[in-house]
Amino acid sequence: MALAESVRSLLDPRLLIVTGKGGTGKTTVVAALALTAAAHGRRVLVVETGREEHVPRLLAPKSDPVGYAGREVRPGLWAMRVDPYQALAEYLGLQLRMQALVSRIMRNRGFRQLMNASPGWRDLITLGKVWHLEQQRTEKGEPRYDLLLVDAPATGHGLTFLDVPRVVVSALRAGPLRRHAGWVEEMLRDPTATLLLPVALAEELPARETVELVGRIRQGVGVPIDRVVINAVPEPPFPEDLADLDQRLARIPEDRVLAGLPPAPVIATCASHLRSRYELNRRYVGEIARESGLPTLILPFIRGGIRGPDDLDALAGALLAPATGGTP
Amino acid sequence: MSTTPEEIVDGRRIVVCVGCGGVGKTTISASLALAGARRGRRVLVLTIDPAKRLADALGVRSLGNTPRAIPRKLLDRLGVPAEGRLSAMMLDMKRTLDDLVERFAEDAVARDRILENPIYQHASDALSGSAEYSAMEKVFELCEREDLDLIVLDTPPSQHALDFLEAPQRLLEFLDSRLVQLLLHPAFAAGRFGFRLFQRSAHQVLKTLERVSGISFLEDISEFLLAFEGMSEGFRARAGRVQALLFGPESAFVLAAGPADESVADAMTFLDRLEDSGAAVAGVVVNRVRMWPAAAVKLPLESEREAALASLAEALGGEKETGGSARKAAQAALSMLDGYASMVQQDRVATAPLRERAQRRGCFWREVPELPRDVHDLDGIARIASFIFEADAEVAGGG
Numbered sequence: 001m002a003l004a005e006s007v008r009s010l011l012d013p014r015l016l017i018v019t020g021k022g023g024t025g026k027t028t029v030v031a032a033l034a035l036t037a038a039a040h041g042r043r044v045l046v047v048e049t050g051r052e053e054h055v056p057r058l059l060a061p062k063s064d065p066v067g068y069a070g071r072e073v074r075p076g077l078w079a080m081r082v083d084p085y086q087a088l089a090e091y092l093g094l095q096l097r098m099q100a101l102v103s104r105i106m107r108n109r110g111f112r113q114l115m116n117a118s119p120g121w122r123d124l125i126t127l128g129k130v131w132h133l134e135q136q137r138t139e140k141g142e143p144r145y146d147l148l149l150v151d152a153p154a155t156g157h158g159l160t161f162l163d164v165p166r167v168v169v170s171a172l173r174a175g176p177l178r179r180h181a182g183w184v185e186e187m188l189r190d191p192t193a194t195l196l197l198p199v200a201l202a203e204e205l206p207a208r209e210t211v212e213l214v215g216r217i218r219q220g221v222g223v224p225i226d227r228v229v230i231n232a233v234p235e236p237p238f239p240e241d242l243a244d245l246d247q248r249l250a251r252i253p254e255d256r257v258l259a260g261l262p263p264a265p266v267i268a269t270c271a272s273h274l275r276s277r278y279e280l281n282r283r284y285v286g287e288i289a290r291e292s293g294l295p296t297l298i299l300p301f302i303r304g305g306i307r308g309p310d311d312l313d314a315l316a317g318a319l320l321a322p323a324t325g326g327t328p
Numbered sequence: 329m330s331t332t333p334e335e336i337v338d339g340r341r342i343v344v345c346v347g348c349g350g351v352g353k354t355t356i357s358a359s360l361a362l363a364g365a366r367r368g369r370r371v372l373v374l375t376i377d378p379a380k381r382l383a384d385a386l387g388v389r390s391l392g393n394t395p396r397a398i399p400r401k402l403l404d405r406l407g408v409p410a411e412g413r414l415s416a417m418m419l420d421m422k423r424t425l426d427d428l429v430e431r432f433a434e435d436a437v438a439r440d441r442i443l444e445n446p447i448y449q450h451a452s453d454a455l456s457g458s459a460e461y462s463a464m465e466k467v468f469e470l471c472e473r474e475d476l477d478l479i480v481l482d483t484p485p486s487q488h489a490l491d492f493l494e495a496p497q498r499l500l501e502f503l504d505s506r507l508v509q510l511l512l513h514p515a516f517a518a519g520r521f522g523f524r525l526f527q528r529s530a531h532q533v534l535k536t537l538e539r540v541s542g543i544s545f546l547e548d549i550s551e552f553l554l555a556f557e558g559m560s561e562g563f564r565a566r567a568g569r570v571q572a573l574l575f576g577p578e579s580a581f582v583l584a585a586g587p588a589d590e591s592v593a594d595a596m597t598f599l600d601r602l603e604d605s606g607a608a609v610a611g612v613v614v615n616r617v618r619m620w621p622a623a624a625v626k627l628p629l630e631s632e633r634e635a636a637l638a639s640l641a642e643a644l645g646g647e648k649e650t651g652g653s654a655r656k657a658a659q660a661a662l663s664m665l666d667g668y669a670s671m672v673q674q675d676r677v678a679t680a681p682l683r684e685r686a687q688r689r690g691c692f693w694r695e696v697p698e699l700p701r702d703v704h705d706l707d708g709i710a711r712i713a714s715f716i717f718e719a720d721a722e723v724a725g726g727g
Contacts, residue, residue, distance in 0.1 A: 023350040023591055204702045205350060237667070242660050249661060252643045259639035260628035262620075267640075267661060269621040270668045276700035303670055305589055305678070 008226065010319055011037050011147065013195040015134060015187065017162070017223070019152040019213070020199030024206055025231040027054040028306050029199050029299070030151045032315040034059060038077040039316075042146040045070070045133065048081040049126050049161075055079060055151050061308050078145070084122040087129040088115070095176065123153075123164040124181060131184045134193075159213060162188060162196070163221050191224045199229045200288055202281040207288050214292040227295045227323035230285055234301040237274035246271035295323030330690045331610050333716050336580045337364035337371075341471060343480045344574065346602070347584035348594045352615040355703050356584045356696075357482035358386060358416070359713035362706070365414040366407055366713075369477040372470060373416045374463070386416040386706070393420045395470075398706070406710055413475075424466055468570045580610040583691075585682060587617045587675040592682045599685060611692035613716060614679055618671040619697050627669055637662060 010016065010033060018033070020026035030046060034055070037044045046055050048066075056066045060073040068087070070080025085106070092102045105111055115121065136144040153161050165185035172178040188194055196217060200210035210228060217225050238245040249271050252264040261267065289296045299318045302311060336343055337360055345357040354375050361373035372395050373386070386398065395415040403414060426443065433439035467481055573579065581602060585595035595612070602609050628636040637658050644661070645654030679695075686693050696715040703709060 021350050022348050022594070023586060023588060025590075027590070237664050238660050242657055245657060245660055245664070248644055248657060256643050257639075258636065258643060260632035260636040261640060262622065262625045262627070262665075264643065266620070266622045266625060267665060271661065271664055273621070273698075273700050274664060274668065277698070280701065303667070303674075305674060 008195075010195075010197070011040055011042060014143070014146070014193040015130070015148045015150070016195050016197055017150045017152050018197045018199060019162075020229075020231075021206055021209055024199045024201050025299075025306075026199045027058060027151065028312065028315065029197075029229055029231060029319070030055050030149055031058040031309075032312040032319055034077055034079075034149050035074075035309060035312055036316040036320060037147050037149070038074060042076070043144070044077050044147045044149060045145040046077070046079040047130060047133070047148060047150045048079065049151055049153055050081075053079075053081050056081070058306070058312075059309060082126045082129050084125050085115075087125045088121070091125060091128060120160075120164050120167070123161045124168060124184070127161070127165060127184045127188070128180060131187050134187060159216055159221065162217075162223050166221065189222050189224070194224050196223045196225045197227070197229060198225070199231055202230055202233050202284040202288070204284065207284040210288055211291040214294060225294065227297055228288055228292055229297045229299060229319070230288060231299045232301045233281055233285060233298050234278060237271065237278055246275045289325045295325050297321065297323045330687075330692045331580075332692055332718070333360070333363070333582075333611060333694065334367070334718070336360075336582070336610050337369065337478060338367055340580045341478060341578040342467065342573065342580070343478065344483060344579060344581045345480060345584055346483050346581055346598065348591060348598070351584050351586040351591055352703075353584045354482050355709065355712055356582070356613050356615060356716075357480050358709045359716060360582065361414060361416075361478070361480040362406065362408075362709055363713045363717050364478045364480070365403065365412040366409070368409050368412045370411075370413040370475060371415070371478045371480065372476050373414070373480045373482065374466065374470070375416065375418055375482040383418060384704075393417070393423050402706060406706055419463055419466055424463075428465060464570045464574065465566065468566065468573060471573060575606055581607050583609055583612045583686075585612060585614050585679075587614055587679050589678050592678050595682055596685060599682075599689070599691075603689065609686075609689065609691050611694065612682065612686040613694045613696060614682070615696045615712075616698040617679065617695045618668075618675045619695065620668075620672055621697075627665060633662070 016033065018026055018030045020029075034044050034046050046059070048055050053065050056063075056073060056079040059077065059079060063073070066073065066079045066081060068080060068083050070078055073079045089102055089106050092105060093099060096102060130148060130150060133145065134143075134148055138144050165181040165188065168181035169178055169185055172181075198210050198213055200206045214225060214228065217223055236243075246268060249264065249268040252258075252268070254263070254265055256264050258264060258267075285296065285298065297319065299315055302314055306312060306315075343357075343360055345353055345360065347353045347356075357375060358373050361371045364371040375383075375386070386396075395417040397413065397415040403412065408414060429442050430439055433442060463481065463484055467479055470476060470479055583595060583599060583602070585591055599609060599612070637655065640661060641654040641658035644657045683693055694716045696712055699708070699711065701708075703712060
């Protein structure tokens with residue numbers, strides 16, 4: 001099972017939801033995928049769900065915010081940010097077909113206070129907007145976008161995000177809201193259209209959280225998932241045939257003078273530090289693969305950080321490679 | 329002149345460790361707490377969902393929702409004097425909220441109606457701000473205890489900087505809102521002078537909500553609110569006192585950050601918004617910074633590189649090995665050092681704006697180096713503390 005799934009390209013789904021804790025580089029992965037998909041001729045829409053426009057800023061640095069209306073930021077690549085209140089107003093407008101009434105409701109202070117404190121609806125309305133975007137067709141009847149790329153909220157919250165439609169369907173007895181939540185749930189569970197892509201780091205907490213996320217998705221949330229991305233995995237610090245270089249450096253006598261270099265113990269400490277971190281990273285890569293049971297996709301660590309579209313190319317190739325490992 | 333971490337753990341009742349998720353906030357909180365205990369205070373670190381192995385190390389394996397004392401034997405080894413104490417507690421947010429309902433519900437019937445309400449069951453962990461509110465509530469309760477001098481609070485990882493501080497206010501506004509009042513007491517509201525205009529628009533809102541959502545949803549919601557309503561007085565009084573305590577002179581905020589671009593940007597926003605809201609940020613601790621293991625490390629200039637290579641090859645080759653293989657090893661070592669230098673440089677550049685802003689605001693600034701291994705026990709926590717507190721200072725790296 002795992003093998004067949006992992007062969008599927010990340011450009012195949014219609015709806016790709018990228019999730020991961022803050023600091024895992026989820027934003028980078030979304031941006032790299034967006035660029036690659038657009039380069040492969042797909043019409044891509046990036047949907048940002050946070051308060052900040054991280055992805056649009058990476059794709060088109062120094063340009064104006066894309067906002068709720070969205071914009072084509074590069075050829076074939078659109079980006080937007082879902083503001084829950086704007087999405088709610090749009091939803092109410094579609095339901096009631098009376099714009100004046102909708103404006104009155106949205107301006108009502110009591111209504112704002114009620115909504116500010118109410119749980120879950122932001123997630124539901126955001127996913128509802130994604131569903132609505134997915135339904136859009138061109139005049140020729142083709143999907144308006146080939147790929148919807150959703151930058152989901154950070155993990156702990158990311159799971160609640162995806163589970164809200166199911167909770168609503170099970171908590172409500174009837175009514176339009178229940179029906180609409182059902183449509184969203186159906187979209188999220190559709191294995192032919194949807195894929196959830198978790199982004200992890202080869203470090204303790206992100207590894208543990210990713211394994212938990214995968215477990216809970218498989219147990220109940222039921223969104224299709226077939227691989228885990230492990231981001232920023234560093235290269236070995238020394239060439240393969242010099243794997244014990246740190247130990248060799250440590251054997252240089254402390255007082256030995258090295259021309260133009262820091263003292264030998266400093267060099268040895270740096271080497272052993274890098275080797276320890278590298279081995280630790282490898283261990284967590286192994287842990288994620290073993291305990292999630294899913295194939296993994298390893299992305300390289302980019303020296304100097306990622307500051308714009310050019311730095312994303314290095315990640316794009318790695319993202320399209322087949323994922324490896326995993327147990328059925 | 330900024331305050332020091334020493335002054336804070338010596339003089340305050342509450343230290344709130346804030347910051348975005350994933351920067352090692354729990355570790356920083358634990359090390360602040362340990363430092364307090366080492367300085368003779370009775371300290372509790374209140375943490376939320378730490379890495380399991382760290383929880384094991386702190387002795388809070390179970391979600392007991394009560395403080396667990398770190399054994400004396402361990403404290404002795406860590407240099408905690410006889411009068412110093414350290415305990416740890418992992419907050420069970422759902423249970424704290426349930427406790428709150430128990431305490432403030434008017435009677436057993438009201439209590440059960442809340443606890444059994446489907447909306448409460450589905451939503452109590454998602455109810456806006458309830459997690460943050462629970463944590464604050466617990467701090468308040470613990471502050472009333474005579475046997476604690478200092479509480480270090482590891483705040484829940486919130487997606488947005490100030491969720492934690494704004495949560496109680498939001499909950500209160502919600503309970504106060506006239507729409508909620510109308511849901512709760514339609515008859516009362518109708519009779520009240522000046523309410524009629526509001527009532528008409530509120531009715532429209534409610535009718536619309538019903539139409540869009542289906543009637544059963546509103547029934548559940550109003551039952552849920554009705555049940556909560558009896559609690560709101562006690563709730564309000566406490567929320568006010570919790571706020572006063574947190575923003576008062578007995579508390580200090582420490583901001584934990586990471587050295588990556590993203591997390592520096594988040595920390596800057598956090599710092600600004602905390603100050604705007606009236607919370608005084610005493611200091612910033614940047615965790616896992618890549619730095620040189622010694623002061624004033626210099627790498628060879630381009631023109632010195634050949635000599636450096638030869639000298640290192642000779643040192644690596646020892647007596648028996650000469651020529652190609654030692655030179656290859658020296659080249660690998662030199663390129664390793666280049667890589668190390670670029671990491672150090674990357675973190676220095678990324679953290680510079682945060683450092684500048686923190687220092688301009690009179691916050692203390694401490695950098696904790698990335699350690700070769702993850703921190704899983706109290707010894708590791710002591711090690712982290714040694715980079716934050718002068719008295720225990722050591723040079724980065726090694727070990």
